[in-house]
Amino acid sequence: MREEIIKIENLTKTYENGEISVRALHNVSLSIKQGEFISIMGASGSGKSTLMNIIGCLDRPTEGSYYLEGTDINEKTDDELSTVRNKKIGFVFQSFNLIPRTSALHNVELPMIYGKVRATERETMAQELLEQVGLSDRAEHMPNELSGGQKQRVAIARALANRPQIILADEPTGNLDSHSSVEIMDIFSRLNREEGNTVIIVTHEREVAEFTDRIITFKDGCIIKDERTGEVA
Amino acid sequence: MLLFENIKLALTSIKMNKMRSFLTMLGIIIGISSVISITSIGSSAEAVVSKEFQSFGMNNMYVYLNWEMVRDRPILYSDLILPEDIEALKARFPEDILYAAPSISASSETKVGRVQGKLYMQGVAADYHKFYNMNIAYGRMINQSDLDGKRDRIVIDEKASRHFFNKVNSVGETLAVTINGEIRDLTIVGVYGKESSLFDQLNTSDSYTTYIPYSLLQSVDDTTTYLELYTNGEKDQSLLGGDIARYLSRIKDKEPEFYRYESAEVQMDMINTILGTLSIAIGAIAAISLVVGGIGIMNIMLVSVTERTREIGIRKSLGARTKDIMTQFLIESMILAAIGGILGTALGIGIASIGMGIAGVPVIIDPLMILLAVGFSAVVGMFFGLYPARKAAKLDPIEALRYE
Numbered sequence: 001m002r003e004e005i006i007k008i009e010n011l012t013k014t015y016e017n018g019e020i021s022v023r024a025l026h027n028v029s030l031s032i033k034q035g036e037f038i039s040i041m042g043a044s045g046s047g048k049s050t051l052m053n054i055i056g057c058l059d060r061p062t063e064g065s066y067y068l069e070g071t072d073i074n075e076k077t078d079d080e081l082s083t084v085r086n087k088k089i090g091f092v093f094q095s096f097n098l099i100p101r102t103s104a105l106h107n108v109e110l111p112m113i114y115g116k117v118r119a120t121e122r123e124t125m126a127q128e129l130l131e132q133v134g135l136s137d138r139a140e141h142m143p144n145e146l147s148g149g150q151k152q153r154v155a156i157a158r159a160l161a162n163r164p165q166i167i168l169a170d171e172p173t174g175n176l177d178s179h180s181s182v183e184i185m186d187i188f189s190r191l192n193r194e195e196g197n198t199v200i201i202v203t204h205e206r207e208v209a210e211f212t213d214r215i216i217t218f219k220d221g222c223i224i225k226d227e228r229t230g231e232v233a
Numbered sequence: 234m235l236l237f238e239n240i241k242l243a244l245t246s247i248k249m250n251k252m253r254s255f256l257t258m259l260g261i262i263i264g265i266s267s268v269i270s271i272t273s274i275g276s277s278a279e280a281v282v283s284k285e286f287q288s289f290g291m292n293n294m295y296v297y298l299n300w301e302m303v304r305d306r307p308i309l310y311s312d313l314i315l316p317e318d319i320e321a322l323k324a325r326f327p328e329d330i331l332y333a334a335p336s337i338s339a340s341s342e343t344k345v346g347r348v349q350g351k352l353y354m355q356g357v358a359a360d361y362h363k364f365y366n367m368n369i370a371y372g373r374m375i376n377q378s379d380l381d382g383k384r385d386r387i388v389i390d391e392k393a394s395r396h397f398f399n400k401v402n403s404v405g406e407t408l409a410v411t412i413n414g415e416i417r418d419l420t421i422v423g424v425y426g427k428e429s430s431l432f433d434q435l436n437t438s439d440s441y442t443t444y445i446p447y448s449l450l451q452s453v454d455d456t457t458t459y460l461e462l463y464t465n466g467e468k469d470q471s472l473l474g475g476d477i478a479r480y481l482s483r484i485k486d487k488e489p490e491f492y493r494y495e496s497a498e499v500q501m502d503m504i505n506t507i508l509g510t511l512s513i514a515i516g517a518i519a520a521i522s523l524v525v526g527g528i529g530i531m532n533i534m535l536v537s538v539t540e541r542t543r544e545i546g547i548r549k550s551l552g553a554r555t556k557d558i559m560t561q562f563l564i565e566s567m568i569l570a571a572i573g574g575i576l577g578t579a580l581g582i583g584i585a586s587i588g589m590g591i592a593g594v595p596v597i598i599d600p601l602m603i604l605l606a607v608g609f610s611a612v613v614g615m616f617f618g619l620y621p622a623r624k625a626a627k628l629d630p631i632e633a634l635r636y637e
Binding site for chain 2: 082100111
């Protein structure tokens, strides 16, 4: 029996924008176990990105509770959330979000800098991670010298920097061609299978979702479907 | 570790926008360089004044009749300072008055063959040269027997010697001068050499300074209203001056303020106080430009925070805490200001050196001033960087990540 790593209960998120309030998530409950490979699907505005931000500790729920590895995230301060993001979660974004004019190697080192890892150790680790995504020869390249697929691989290496348990990817293939998309998804599959990472991918592409073991579908802030891909097939 | 990373980061960011960084620093550079150059010029000027006064005799003092006291009545014989009064003063302050003589001088045209010139003749007592750092190159100085016998003797300087006699050693030659309407032939008994001082440069008159027995200049009697003293430098000059003037008033049976004194040291202190106050005042005005520079830094840091909103979002998502972002931007603005401070210091020293070089005066750079200037500019950077840094640190990570 695998351990439950993420537990969300009756979670609601409302955005107040002046007079109008928009309910992005409505009474969502969800449980994710360690080592799962999940995709979250839905049209834009369905609330999937909001959920992603809350799972990633970038945002807080309006109502309901979120337990990460058994601890209540609602009770943590902003700086404690920074530490959680630093140690337990690795982010991969649609637009890569590498720091411009900063080498690939240094980009990968960043989370370790905030995690107070020693400089020498940091560099060795960053080199190793770049090798893991097949980019050891691009370590000193600046982001604008890399192709989209390469940028996303650097971003994945960076997400892995402090050996977090959870990888959160928000439309990781959204800006990539189909060939690069397959490459990136292969890396995620490998991380899930070989390293045991819990990988959660937000996407609106069915083909991408097919790589994962469990697909959760959102509509209007609610989960409308939660299926195992094996079962469907 | 994080500090080192932040410094590296700040330097990269400054290098990335070279022109912008330089223009931002310019305010600080101008401010610091003005403060440094003004204070350096001020302290150099003070040093020059001190040096001139020292070469002239710091312990030079004059005791004189206070003319205000006799404005409404004719001068009486008893008001005048007599030779026995001088002796009484010397006897009362044997340790403190090293030299005392009536201060009298006169000017006269003179001619040797076809060479003409003007002499400024200062009346002195014996041993005058011992107190005023005079260097007698040839012959001797005016002595007691010249004084007692009212002998026609003169001591001239090397320049005058070359001018009139075309040689350095003119001992034994004579100069015809007019003293109190009477033509006298003065025999040169000594030639002195002297380094030219700033006061000499400022002195535009073309006369040569010479020394003769003061008794030669006293036409009617041996009284005087103006006394030149050379005093013991270990004493507080203003206290001593007061004591001497009061004692003189007492033995002359006059009101305490009847005689006054004037001390070179007291005068110098006064000039230096004025110079010091002046350079502080101008320096303070220059310091205002530092505030302007600080506002420039704040402005550019706000621009930088806006430009890098997304970067801040990324850093936060990777685990940067509020403190980390705050430190990053604070260090950047401090380094910006400190580099400006260092450049400004260099420029200020340069300006002071050029200015003082033109005036022919050695520059005095106060190291404390430099430390203060660079330190102060870093403080300015920190102060004006605080608001932009806080703004950056408080950004919401999701909104920052969405920023285009």
